[in-house]
Amino acid sequence: MATIYEVSKLAGVSLATVSRVMNNNANVSDATRKKVTAAMSELGYRPNSIAQSLASNCSNSVGLLVSELQGPFYGPMMSGIENIFRNQGKHVIIAAGHSDEEREQQGIEFLISRNCDGLILHVEAVSDDYLIKLSKGRVPFVLINRFIPELSDRCIILNNIKGGYLAAKHVLEQGHKNIAYISGPLWKKDAQDRLAGHKQALAEFNLSFNEQLLYQGDFMETSGFEGLKTIYQQGLSFSAVICANDEMATGAIASARELGLALPEQLSVMGYDNVFFTRHIYPPLSTINYPINEMGQMAANWILKHVYQKQTEPLQTMFEPSLVARQSIRHCPQ
Amino acid sequence: MATIYEVSKLAGVSLATVSRVMNNNANVSDATRKKVTAAMSELGYRPNSIAQSLASNCSNSVGLLVSELQGPFYGPMMSGIENIFRNQGKHVIIAAGHSDEEREQQGIEFLISRNCDGLILHVEAVSDDYLIKLSKGRVPFVLINRFIPELSDRCIILNNIKGGYLAAKHVLEQGHKNIAYISGPLWKKDAQDRLAGHKQALAEFNLSFNEQLLYQGDFMETSGFEGLKTIYQQGLSFSAVICANDEMATGAIASARELGLALPEQLSVMGYDNVFFTRHIYPPLSTINYPINEMGQMAANWILKHVYQKQTEPLQTMFEPSLVARQSIRHCPQ
DNA sequence: GTTATAAATGTAAGCGCTTACATTTTATGT
DNA sequence: ACATAAAATGTAAGCGCTTACATTTATAAC
The missing domain is CATH 3.40.50.2300 (Response regulator)
Structure with missing residues (x-):
């Protein structure tokens, strides 16, 4: 591999000049610039980025x-x-x-x-x-x-409070009153915020949040599956479930199917993130876009x-x- | 940031010795090794990997x-x-x-x-x-x-010929005789191989490959969508479609739904790759695992x-x- | 206690660049 | 033509390490 030294020799200039044309910052005359670039391409020169980094501390x-x-x-x-x-x-x-x-x-x-x-x-x-x-x-x-x-x-x-709010509002606007919620791990701020937004929308519709319809998941598919099953088996009725992300929504959908619930007729499901596969699952998942x-x-x-x-x-x-x-x-x- | 030089001074040894304990290759006595590591941790020394790379050419x-x-x-x-x-x-x-x-x-x-x-x-x-x-x-x-x-x-x-073969064989074993095929771009070797394996299985079942049921896609979802539509509109009957990857299968499924075909009753669909979302789409997609x-x-x-x-x-x-x-x-x- | 040998450590050159500073060349104004 | 400033180029000292080689110190055999 050719080095800057060989380039400088071939071009008949100093190291510094070669370096200058490489970084094309300082003043270099057109004539020498041409000589140098010619020498570079003749030698197939490629700067060694490691050496550059060491010398420039970047x-x-x-x-x-x-x-x-x-x-x-x-x-x-x-x-x-x-x-x-x-x-x-x-x-x-x-x-x-x-x-x-x-x-x-x-x-x-x-x-x-x-x-x-x-x-x-x-x-x-x-x-x-x-x-x-x-x-x-x-x-x-x-x-x-x-x-x-x-x-x-x-x-x-991301404004997760607003996201949680938008999700709940959409579901509420379809007339749902009993809404289950599968949250993320509540020590995580985003999980908290999404839930807070959810509650805010509920309040706006004069509905109170039912703690029994809450399941704390871990943002993974399996917990969506477990979550829906757990809530369902409590025997409380609900017509929709909002999940704090799409993966859990996917799990909840699988669970619903296993419980014999027709989707979306008997249970509405909402996700969060708008991950690319949400439009491929069935039914195509309503969700919140995360840019x-x-x-x-x-x-x-x-x-x-x-x-x-x-x-x-x-x-x-x-x-x-x-x-x-x-x-x-x-x-x-x- | 502390350098090797400061470490050597603090430990009262030479640069080379410090370097040796870092790369713990050469012979260093336990006593000096201890002195050096002590100095390192006292200074919170971290080797500069850029300098290491330049010097060691790695x-x-x-x-x-x-x-x-x-x-x-x-x-x-x-x-x-x-x-x-x-x-x-x-x-x-x-x-x-x-x-x-x-x-x-x-x-x-x-x-x-x-x-x-x-x-x-x-x-x-x-x-x-x-x-x-x-x-x-x-x-x-x-x-x-x-x-x-x-x-x-x-x-x-991956042995794509075998993969193509396996996919076709599975479909053929379910009794399908008229099978559409949506391939990848046929200038790509893997697309060719998958198709070759497909034909091989067909031959084994004494069926000939119908060129009219072939559509050349580009491995992307949209081409699966277009592909199925195009083949369908030719008016030939077929009971299954094999796609050269899962993305195109997803597109084909969307297309089938738009054409009013019930899945999997009226049309069987096969994918390839076993990408993680294949089990979430509906119906859960049969496919070929790509490790x-x-x-x-x-x-x-x-x-x-x-x-x-x-x-x-x-x-x-x-x-x-x-x-x-x-x-x-x-x-x-x- | 010698000497030969091995182990431990030190010295210094160099990896391929950048860049402050020094020097030379060119342009400008009078 | 000369002084002066500006532009172009060169010189050389690093950047923080590795490593061949030289030197010193410890170990062993007699």
């Missing part, structure tokens, strides 16, 4: 920590992020945290030890304190889907601006959910 | 090029790969090629310019010649889901062995598909 890489590399939620997020960075010649190093405190911390440290210039974190298990401490450190980061008051300017979040792709891009823009001092579109931290009405919600039969 | 990173970061197919693949490398302290740099020749080449060059020690490529658009030339280059790579005879030892592939996660891990092992000289489980290049029978295939009504 690795041009940003670390991305997600909970899972697979699954319908993270794909669009990573995609939005990679897209933006690729165009800027930055690269993204990916690690998975698996919603586990230790593995998330390891992931973050791994990314830092890799000299990432900045970090985009979608972390769930790590504590607020840890992140606040981290924010005092050398490497800047932005958080997706997590709100910490002390770090509010670097938290890119995760855009939020990923916004996180990337945050890094571009704060780490690389690039001009970007105006930064936005709070995103709004919206209703996606499909066929899993029917008018209340009675 | 970046400990492997490049991964996939067509898309999102979608049900690549997720499990990336996941399998990240998993293995993370445990070995290697990191993965991800780029997307979007099945486009230029972008795939750009992606590969991007990864190479990032000094990846090795590459895992899932490329579709780039030519065999390009890859053969690339294989003469400095950086080793392994191919997933592509077979090039000259590079056969580094091609990790993409395992194949990703195998690719990672290939790199571990050939690039980093690690011991790994024995390498395997050809993987076998298997039938996943669910409810989208019924006995032929007549």
Whole structure:
């Protein structure tokens, strides 16, 4: 592999000049610039990005920590992020945290030890304190889907209260009065918020929230399955179930089918996230859109601006959910 | 950030010694090793991986090029790969090629310019010649889901002929005689192979392949939709449709519903890949399992062995598909 | 106690770049 | 033509490590 040294010799200039044309910043005359680029292409020269990083103290890489590399939620997020960075010649190093405190911390440290210039974190298990401490450190980061008051300017979040509200309102408008709710783990802020929005809509319709129709799930399909079964077996009647995400809604649908309930005639089901497969399941799932792709891009823009001092579109931290009405919600039969 | 130099000063040893305990290879006495590690933790020292890479000419990173970061197919693949490398302290740099020749080449060059020690490529658009030339280059790579005879030892592939055969056989065993087929783009080897296996099964059942029941799609949902509609409107009767992947099967299902066909009573549908959402769609889709996660891990092992000289489980290049029978295939009504 | 040998440690060059600063060349005004 | 400023180029010192080689220290055999 040719080095800058060989290029400089061939072009008959100094190292510094070659470096200058590479970074085309300083003043270089057209004549020498041409000589140098000619030499470069003759040698098939490619700059060694490792050496560049060491010398410039900038690795041009940003670390991305997600909970899972697979699954319908993270794909669009990573995609939005990679897209933006690729165009800027930055690269993204990916690690998975698996919603586990230790593995998330390891992931973050791994990314830092890799000299990432900045970090985009979608972390769930790590504590607020840890992140606040981290924010005092050398490497800047932005958080997706997590709100910490002390770090509010670097938290890119969805208005989950509104999302919960929209979901409930839609169901209520179809005349449902007895609505089961399968929440996420209530130690998670987003699960809390979605439920809060839900209750808010209920209140607006002068309905009280029935704790017996609440099941606390874990955002995974199986808990949706268990949740619906558990609530059903209590014997209380309900005509709709709202789930705090699409995966659990999928589980609830499977469960309903097993219980012999006709969908959506006997039971309306509502999801949350608008993950891509929601339109393929049956009945096509009504849900709340989570603009995760855009939020990923916004996180990337945050890094571009704060780490690389690039001009970007105006930064936005709070995103709004919206209703996606499909066929899993029917008018209340009675 | 503390450097090796400060550690050496604090521990009262030379740079080389510190480096030795970091890489714990050479002979270092227990006493000095202890002094050094103590100094390290006192300073909160973290090695600068960029400097390590430059000095050792090894970046400990492997490049991964996939067509898309999102979608049900690549997720499990990336996941399998990240998993293995993370445990070995290697990191993965991800780029997307979007099945486009230029972008795939750009992606590969991007990864190479990032000094990846090795590459895992899932490329579709780039030519065999390009890859053969690339294989003469400095950086080793392994191919997933592509077979090039000259590079056969580094091609990790699925036996698609067998997969196509298995799918058709299953449908044929249910008594179907008139079977539509929605293929992938037939310039792609995997699309060809799946179709070849399909024909092979047909022949075994003494049935001839009806070209009029073939539609060439592009592996995307929309083409499944179009495909079924097109075939249907020709007026030929058929009781089953086999699609060369699950996405197209999903499209075909949507199309069938629009045409007023009851599923699976009036039309049996078969997919391919066993992507995770196949069990959520309705009717639950019978399909062919593609062990993409395992194949990703195998690719990672290939790199571990050939690039980093690690011991790994024995390498395997050809993987076998298997039938996943669910409810989208019924006995032929007549 | 020698000497030969092995183990432990140190020295210093270099990986391929960037960049502050110094120097040379060119342009500008009078 | 000359002084002065601006533009172009060169020089050399790092960036934080690894590693070949040199040197010192410990170990063993006699």
